[in-house]
Amino acid sequence: MARDRDPYRLSSPHVYVVRMVIFLVITLFVGLILYRPIITAFMSNPGLNGLIVCVGLIGVALTFRQVVRLYPEINWVNRYREGNAPERRQPVLLGPMASLLGGRAEETFLSAPALRSILDTIGTRLDEARDISRYLTGLLVFLGLLGTFWGLLQTVSSVGATIQNLDVGAGDAAVVFEDLKAGLEAPLSGMGTAFSSSLFGLTGSLILGFLDLQAGQAQNRFYTDLEDWLSTLTEIDAERAIATGGEAVATASPGLQQAIERLNRTLKEGGGASGSPPPNQALANLAEGIQGLVNHLRSEQKLMRDWADTQTQQNARIEKLLERLNAALEQDDSR
Structure with missing residues (x-):
C-alpha cells in the first residue's frame, strides 16, 4: 500500500525472505520425515558428506x-x-551514490552520465555479491561428482581385488562363498559413497540455487526501484539546466556590455585628458575580444x-494529432 501511495518509494524485500524461509521449512520437514535413510547415507562417508x-x-x-543487507540500503x-536525516x-x-548526492533530496539533481555511472556501479556491486553463492552452487555439484567417481573407483578396485583373491580350487563352496561375501563389502561401501555424495551434492545445489534465485529477484527489484527514482532526478535536472542556462546568458550579457562601455569611456577620457597617444593596442584587442564574447x-x-x-510548436502539433487519433478511435468504438 505504501508503494501505491508513493510510486517511487523503494519496496522492502520482505516477500523474498518469506519465500526463502518457507522453502527451507519445507526442506527441513521432508528431511525429518526421511531422517533414517538420510543418516544411513550420510554415514557411508561422513567426511565428504x-x-x-x-x-x-x-x-x-x-x-x-x-x-538482508538490502534493508539498510532501502531505508537510507x-x-x-x-x-529526513539519513542514518x-x-x-x-x-x-x-550517497557521496554524490550529499544534501537533501529536493536540492539534488543528476545528469544522465552521472545516473548511468551510479547505476553501473551499483549493478556491478550486486553482481559481485552473488558471485560467491554461484560459486558455492557449482562447488556442491563438483563435490557430489567427486564423491561419485571416488566411490566408483573404490568399487572397481575392490571388485578386482576380490576376484583376484577368490580361490575357486579350494573345493569347499561354503568357504568360497564366505570369501566372496567378505570381498563384496568394500565394493558396496564404495557404491554407498558414490550415491550418497551425489544425493547430498545435488540436493544442496538445488536448495542453494532456489535461494540464489530469490536473492537475485530481490536485488533486481531493488535495482529497478532505485533506477525509477533516480530517473525522476535526471528529468528535473534537464529542465533546470535549460532554465538556468537561459538565465545565465541573459544575466551575463548586460553585465559584460556595461563593462565594455565603462572600459571604452575610461580609455577615451584618459586619452583626451593627458593628450597621450591612442590607447594601448593590447587594451583595444581585449575590448574587441570581450565584444565578440558578448555577441557569441x-x-x-x-x-x-x-x-x-x-x-x-512541436508539442502543440503532437497534442492535436493525439486528439484526432482519440476522436477516430472513439468513432470506431461507437460503430
Missing part, C-alpha cells in the same frame, strides 16, 4: 545475507527521499529561445 553439508550451510547463510534511500552509518552498496552569448541565447519555441 559433512564437507558438502557445511558448504551448503555456508551458501544458505551468504544468500540470506545478500537479501527512503529516508533521503522523504527529507549516520553510510550505506555500503550505495556508497558512491547573445547568439547562444537566441538559439536557445528558438529551440524552446520549436519545441513548443
Whole structure:
C-alpha cells in the first residue's frame, strides 16, 4: 500500500525472505520425515558428506545475507527521499551514490552520465555479491561428482581385488562363498559413497540455487526501484539546466556590455585628458575580444529561445494529432 501511495518509494524485500524461509521449512520437514535413510547415507562417508553439508550451510547463510543487507540500503534511500536525516552509518552498496548526492533530496539533481555511472556501479556491486553463492552452487555439484567417481573407483578396485583373491580350487563352496561375501563389502561401501555424495551434492545445489534465485529477484527489484527514482532526478535536472542556462546568458550579457562601455569611456577620457597617444593596442584587442564574447552569448541565447519555441510548436502539433487519433478511435468504438 505504501508503494501505491508513493510510486517511487523503494519496496522492502520482505516477500523474498518469506519465500526463502518457507522453502527451507519445507526442506527441513521432508528431511525429518526421511531422517533414517538420510543418516544411513550420510554415514557411508561422513567426511565428504559433512564437507558438502557445511558448504551448503555456508551458501544458505551468504544468500540470506545478500537479501538482508538490502534493508539498510532501502531505508537510507527512503529516508533521503522523504527529507529526513539519513542514518549516520553510510550505506555500503550505495556508497558512491550517497557521496554524490550529499544534501537533501529536493536540492539534488543528476545528469544522465552521472545516473548511468551510479547505476553501473551499483549493478556491478550486486553482481559481485552473488558471485560467491554461484560459486558455492557449482562447488556442491563438483563435490557430489567427486564423491561419485571416488566411490566408483573404490568399487572397481575392490571388485578386482576380490576376484583376484577368490580361490575357486579350494573345493569347499561354503568357504568360497564366505570369501566372496567378505570381498563384496568394500565394493558396496564404495557404491554407498558414490550415491550418497551425489544425493547430498545435488540436493544442496538445488536448495542453494532456489535461494540464489530469490536473492537475485530481490536485488533486481531493488535495482529497478532505485533506477525509477533516480530517473525522476535526471528529468528535473534537464529542465533546470535549460532554465538556468537561459538565465545565465541573459544575466551575463548586460553585465559584460556595461563593462565594455565603462572600459571604452575610461580609455577615451584618459586619452583626451593627458593628450597621450591612442590607447594601448593590447587594451583595444581585449575590448574587441570581450565584444565578440558578448555577441557569441547573445547568439547562444537566441538559439536557445528558438529551440524552446520549436519545441513548443512541436508539442502543440503532437497534442492535436493525439486528439484526432482519440476522436477516430472513439468513432470506431461507437460503430
